[in-house]
Amino acid sequence: MKNEIDGKxxxxxxxxxxQHGEATDEGKFYSGLTAFSDIDGYTIYLKxxxxxxxxxxxxxxxxxxxxxxxxxxFLKKLSNILNEV
Structure with missing residues (x-):
């Protein structure tokens, strides 16, 4: 699993x-993934x-x-969003 995904x-x-997701109770939802961070913002999550x-x-x-x-x-959804960036 190590280095399978680039940090960038x-x-x-x-x-x-x-930026483009819909607000939910957990965070922002876009194209099948939810993004959120911890309180201090040092750790981010994709779910x-x-x-x-x-x-x-x-x-x-x-x-x-x-x-x-x-x-x-999950990796396919990640890739699909990356292709939009």
Whole structure:
């Protein structure tokens, strides 16, 4: 999983969702993904398709998911949003 996603890509998708997403109780929702951050803003999250991506200091991230299909679907949504940026 390490280095499968570039930190700049994560940030670009996060910004796109924050700017163009619809406000929900969890954060902003856009194209199947929800973006939000912790209180201090140092850690950002992308959530969707049964996956939670946590991105923080030093461009490190962690993906939480139960099945590879969830991860694959999440990465496809990430890629689709990146293609819009």
């Amino acid at each position: 890509q994560i940030l670009a998708v996060y910004e796109k969702i924050i 969707g398709s049964g996956v939670l991506l946590r991105f923080g200091f030093h461009n490190t991230y962690h993906l939480d998911y139960e099945h590879d299909k969830h991860k694959d679907d």
